[in-house]
Amino acid sequence: MTEQGYDVGVDLGGTNLKLALIDGAGRIIERSTVPTLAQEGHEAVLGRMAEGIRQLAAAAPGGAVGAVGVGVPGVLDMATGVTRDLPNLPGKWVDVPVGPILREATGYEAHLLNDVRAFTVGEHALGAAKGAETAACFAVGTGIGGGLVTHGKVHFGLGGAAGELGHQIVLPEGPRCTCGNRGCVEPLANGPGIVGEAVRRVLQGFTTELGHLAGGNLAAITPALVAQAAADGDEVAIEVLERAGYFLGLAVASTIASVAPEVVVIGGGVAQEAGPIYWRAMEETARSHSHVTDIDRIAFKPAALGYDAGVIGAALWGRERSGIGSRESGVG
């Protein structure tokens, strides 16, 4: 990471717009968070985003930044900065020219990428996958996304869609995924998958403290609560976490077979909350289902940048893209 000025990263989330000003070494030196309020429409959201970018740029030594990068939760045209679909945001985010609007409003080129690819850029540049020639990064939350590093660079693929590791198929006729398929690992190993299995078992009448811990309110069951029960020895909770970790491990094994990474990075809020039982089941399943001779050389690491990976990665992406100007090379 060379020292080369300051850049702004933005993470467009369903709840909050997170913005950060980073220095040449990728350190966050200023940050801000404002509510997304996507129901107000994209004009209002992008207005808040532009204002946040201007404020952070003004806070940079010299009063300006080199580049702006924006991570968005969905599909987009990376070459033009126009969204195709951000399905999880209220309001219709189809064909919204986010990049051009931000340029108009801030004077900066804003380079867009998928938010989980931004997470991958961040973890590869400065986090758990730092320096890797080949890496696979999983982000486990309400969904499961990810990103791949090959030839020492984040791999975007056709339409920037590469890295949708949560849509690897591990159980034909498994639960319906939000993508429309059956069998994706996502609904088996994500937050709703863990909570749904826990609720099912409580309702089935298995002996468990989960209902009690949730104060009798099944809607209060979270991955963190399941992990808490499991840590106290609750066998139903342990089974739920092991099951979810097992399925994630099958997907990790498929990724290892395909990509042969030096390092597998697992991040995202749910992976963190679900704790060591989930992690152990994932890693043991992945290792025991990988036939690669060098499986012992593959490192399994938790993501290192936490909730900042997205904004840091977005800023670094903006920096990289502004450096290569308008040249396109298969990432659009």
Next chain:
Amino acid sequence: MTEQGYDVGVDLGGTNLKLALIDGAGRIIERSTVPTLAQEGHEAVLGRMAEGIRQLAAAAPGGAVGAVGVGVPGVLDMATGVTRDLPNLPGKWVDVPVGPILREATGYEAHLLNDVRAFTVGEHALGAAKGAETAACFAVGTGIGGGLVTHGKVHFGLGGAAGELGHQIVLPEGPRCTCGNRGCVEPLANGPGIVGEAVRRVLQGFTTELGHLAGGNLAAITPALVAQAAADGDEVAIEVLERAGYFLGLAVASTIASVAPEVVVIGGGVAQEAGPIYWRAMEETARSHSHVTDIDRIAFKPAALGYDAGVIGAALWGRERSGIGSRESGVG
């Protein structure tokens, strides 16, 4: 492909050693095939290989070649040219210094790679994936292997093991794979998978012409014979091919989710023999299980170089590696 002299490619197969002399455009201008006879030991096999290389080199205009590449069926150290394990060859091919032995015997540096990665190099350079920035190549035979192209180059990953697309897990608790796992797509969609399902159905007593077509000899059932019965409308044969194609399609869908290729290439003898019903089931399953917005932009193509992809790819790999000398970059 620039015109830059002549190179030799070798494909070390279980039955035959295939060798080819290619020109600067990757055209085969001379070839030879000798029996592998691996049971005679690696010294004898490598002696025959060296002799074949010398003969082809002598046949090149000028009497010499630039480089030698060798595709081997298994795991190896690409940096040193030493095998780690070639499990399907008779004789113990563990820690055999194939590269150094060939250099000693022929005077040429011999650059080794996995045989299915050689297929991928060939298809990417001159075949169905030509010019692709991102591609996924499957070779379906007795096993299922493959290779990935990312950033416009074949991706090797840790230990050169990337591209083992047949070991993606699509059916937990599915049949045992030769790698030791359960659930890999390989035994569900390869030659033995097709034949095994056909034999099972014949023995179960389903109404089918398969037993008759095989002359009452179940050992005579092949993927080609199943395809022939299916083409004649035999419903059991059709079901067997659709089932195998379905599972291959699930694995292709997982690869698409991970890699987002512009082109999916399917090659290998069994894929060719299994015919259009197998292919259609594969492609329809892969497309219907892919949530990528641009799924319609992904091309599905049969491999274009046929049985020559391996030797051409090996020769091109030798050329590339000799060009970059002894520099290593995560491919070893």
